[in-house]
Amino acid sequence: MAALARANAALAAESGSLQLREALEDLATHYRRLMRETHRLIRHGDRTEAELNTANTKLQQLSAELDYKARHDTLTGSLNRGAVFELARRYLTQAPLSLIMLDIDFFKRINDTYGHPAGDAVIRELVERLSAVLGDTGHIGRVGGEEFTILLPDTALQAAAHIAERIRANVANHAFDCLPQHPVTASFGISWSTPGTPFEHAYSRADAALYQAKKQGRNQVVC
Numbered sequence: 657m658a659a660l661a662r663a664n665a666a667l668a669a670e671s672g673s674l675q676l677r678e679a680l681e682d683l684a685t686h687y688r689r690l691m692r693e694t695h696r697l698i699r700h701g702d703r704t705e706a707e708l709n710t711a712n713t714k715l716q717q718l719s720a721e722l723d724y725k726a727r728h729d730t731l732t733g734s735l736n737r738g739a740v741f742e743l744a745r746r747y748l749t750q751a752p753l754s755l756i757m758l759d760i761d762f763f764k765r766i767n768d769t770y771g772h773p774a775g776d777a778v779i780r781e782l783v784e785r786l787s788a789v790l791g792d793t794g795h796i797g798r799v800g801g802e803e804f805t806i807l808l809p810d811t812a813l814q815a816a817a818h819i820a821e822r823i824r825a826n827v828a829n830h831a832f833d834c835l836p837q838h839p840v841t842a843s844f845g846i847s848w849s850t851p852g853t854p855f856e857h858a859y860s861r862a863d864a865a866l867y868q869a870k871k872q873g874r875n876q877v878v879c
Contacts, residue, residue, distance in 0.1 A: 657691075659683075659687065660684060660687045660688070660691075663680045663683050663684045664684060667680050667681060727739035729797075729798040731779060731780065731798070732780055732783040733783070734796040734797055734798050734804070735797035735798070736797065736798060737797065737798070737799045737800075739797065740795060740796075740797025740805050741797075741799075741805075741859075743795060743797075743807060744807050744855050744858070747809045748849060748851060748853055748855055748858065751809050751810045751851055752809070752811070752812075752848065752850055753807065753809050753810075753849050753853075753858060754808040754809075754811045754812070754813055754815070754816030754846060754847070754849075755805065755806070755807060755808075755846065755847050755848075755849070755859065755862045756805065756806040756807075756808065756816060756845070756846050756862065757799075757803065757806075757844070757845045757846075757859075757862040757865070757866045758803070758806070758820070758823070758842050758843065758845075759800075759802060759804075759843050759866060759870070760778065760779070760782065760802040760840065760841075760842050761840075761842060761843055762874075763778075763802040766778055766835070766838060774834065774835055777832075777834035778832055778834060778835055778840060779801075779802060780834075781832050781833060781834050782804075782832075782842070783796060785823065786804070786823060788826075789823050789826055790806065790823075793808065793811075793819070794806050794807055794811075794819070795807040805859075805862075806820075812848070813846065813848035813879055816846050816879075817846055817877055817879050820844040820846055820877045821877050823842070824841075824875065824876070824877055827840060827841060827842050828840075828841045828842075841874060841875035842875070843869040843874045843875060843876060844865075844866065844869060844876070844877040844878065845862045845863060845864065845865030845867070845869055845877075845878050845879075846865055846877065847861035847862040847865060847879075848879075849861075865878040865879060
C-alpha cells in the first residue's frame with residue numbers, strides 16, 4: 657500500500673519523463689488489480705476456512721456418534737457385549753474385579769404372553785433400575801437378550817453381593833411400570849477375581865454361579 661501511495665504521488669506531480677509516468681501508471685494499475693484479487697482470495701479463504709471448520713465439527717460429531725453406536729446397545733443404551741468384555745479385560749490387568757451376571761427369570765413367558773414390545777419395555781426399565789442402584793459405581797453391559805453383566809472394579813465380593821441383593825429386591829418387590837400386571841424377577845451370579853485373572857475365567861465362574869441361582873429356584877444371588 658505504501659508503494660502504491662508513492663506511485664500515485666509521483667503521478668500527481670507534473671514533473672518526470674513520459675516513460676516514467678507510463679511506468680508508474682502501469683505499476684499502479686497492476687497493483688490495484690493485485691490488491692482486488694488478494695482481497696477476493698482472502699474473502700474466499702475465510703469462507704473456505706469456515707466451511708472446513710463446520711465440516712470438521714460435523715465429522716467429529718459423526719465419529720463420536722459412530723463410536724458410541726459401536727460400543728452401546730441400541731435398545732437400552734448400556735454397553736454392548738464386545739464393549740463390556742473389553743472393559744472387563746482392561747480392569748483385570750490392573751485391579752480386582754467383581755463381575756455380576758444377571759438374567760430375567762422366565763423372560764420367554766413375557767414375550768410369549770404380552771409380545772416382544774412388552775419384553776423390550778421390561779428390558780429398558782430393568783436397565784433404568786440397575787442404573788438407579790449402581791449410580792457411578794459400576795458399568796452395565798447387555799450381553800444377551802435378557803442377560804446383563806455388571807462390572808464392579810476394585811470391589812470386594814461381599815460388597816458386590818450386597819449391591820446385587822439391592823438390585824434383586826428392587827426388581828422383585830416393585831411392579832414394573834411398563835408391565836404392572838406381571839411380576840418380574842431376576843437371578844444373579846457373582847465372581848470375584850484378582851488382577852491378572854483371565855477374563856474367561858472370571859466370566860465362566862459368574863456364569864456358573866448364575867446357573868446355580870436358577871437351579872436353586874431363581875430370584876436369588878449366588879457368589
